[in-house]
Amino acid sequence: DTAVSQTPKYLVTQMGNDKSIKCEQNLGHDTMYWYKQDSKKFLKIMFSYNNKELIINETVPNRFSPKSPDKAHLNLHINSLELGDSAVYFCASSQDLGGPHNEQFFGPGTRLTVL
Amino acid sequence: RKEVEQDPGPFNVPEGATVAFNCTYSNSASQSFFWYRQDCRKEPKLLMSVYSSGNEDGRFTAQLNRASQYISLLIRDSKLSDSATYLCVVSRSMEYGNKLVFGAGTILRVKS
Numbered sequence: 001d002t003a004v005s006q007t008p009k010y011l012v013t014q015m016g017n018d019k020s021i022k023c024e025q026n027l028g029h030d031t032m033y034w035y036k037q038d039s040k041k042f043l044k045i046m047f048s049y050n051n052k053e054l055i056i057n058e059t060v061p062n063r064f065s066p067k068s069p070d071k072a073h074l075n076l077h078i079n080s081l082e083l084g085d086s087a088v089y090f091c092a093s094s095q096d097l098g099g100p101h102n103e104q105f106f107g108p109g110t111r112l113t114v115l
Numbered sequence: 116r117k118e119v120e121q122d123p124g125p126f127n128v129p130e131g132a133t134v135a136f137n138c139t140y141s142n143s144a145s146q147s148f149f150w151y152r153q154d155c156r157k158e159p160k161l162l163m164s165v166y167s168s169g170n171e172d173g174r175f176t177a178q179l180n181r182a183s184q185y186i187s188l189l190i191r192d193s194k195l196s197d198s199a200t201y202l203c204v205v206s207r208s209m210e211y212g213n214k215l216v217f218g219a220g221t222i223l224r225v226k227s
Contacts, residue, residue: 109157
């Protein structure tokens with residue numbers, strides 16, 4: 001009964017390729033997020049969606065395009081992959097956007113390696 | 116300067132020890148504060164929220180000093196299973212909702 005799931009868990013690909021990562025949450029939450037955790041372990045928000053609507057876009061290159069077909073799913077498509085895109089990508093969800101103590105639940109992460 | 120700063124450690128402590136982590140944040144508009152725990156190659160999970168009055172959850176005590184923009188986490192009677200990276204997290208209110216900003220984490224290794 002995984003609350004937030006991501007596929008694939010590992011992704012190894014060549015520079016220049018296009019790849020997608022899928023995320024699903026079964027918590028009934030309204031808000032979903034994508035985070036990137038680089039080799040220095042900083043976890044940085046990339047995007048957030050609330051009820052399928054884009055809310056946060058943190059100056060991420062436009063090679064990254066999130067898509068939310070419904071509020072339980074938030075996928076991340078990456079075009080023309082670069083070496084610097086190698087990182088762990090975490091999907092997360094929260095009940096909604098507001099609330100000062102709104103806990104975020106994270107998926108297991110997708111470890112992307114670009115060769 | 117990073118918005119949330121933590122000593123990266125590692126803190127190497129024996130079982131049963133008491134260990135304290137500190138964190139400072141630079142944005143005085145930060146509203147809410149948390150400690151998340153991240154095990155090696157796993158996702159972050161909420162450990163506890165941090166309230167101005169200080170709060171305790173079993174062996175864990177969190178404190179917040181808004182004037183100094185400082186957050187702490189105290190772990191008493193450390194267990195081997197406490198070994199992990201502890202992430203200090205602040206929440207900022209934006210026009211569209213709240214945004215979490217993560218520190219880089221403090222590594223704790225508890226040894227027998």
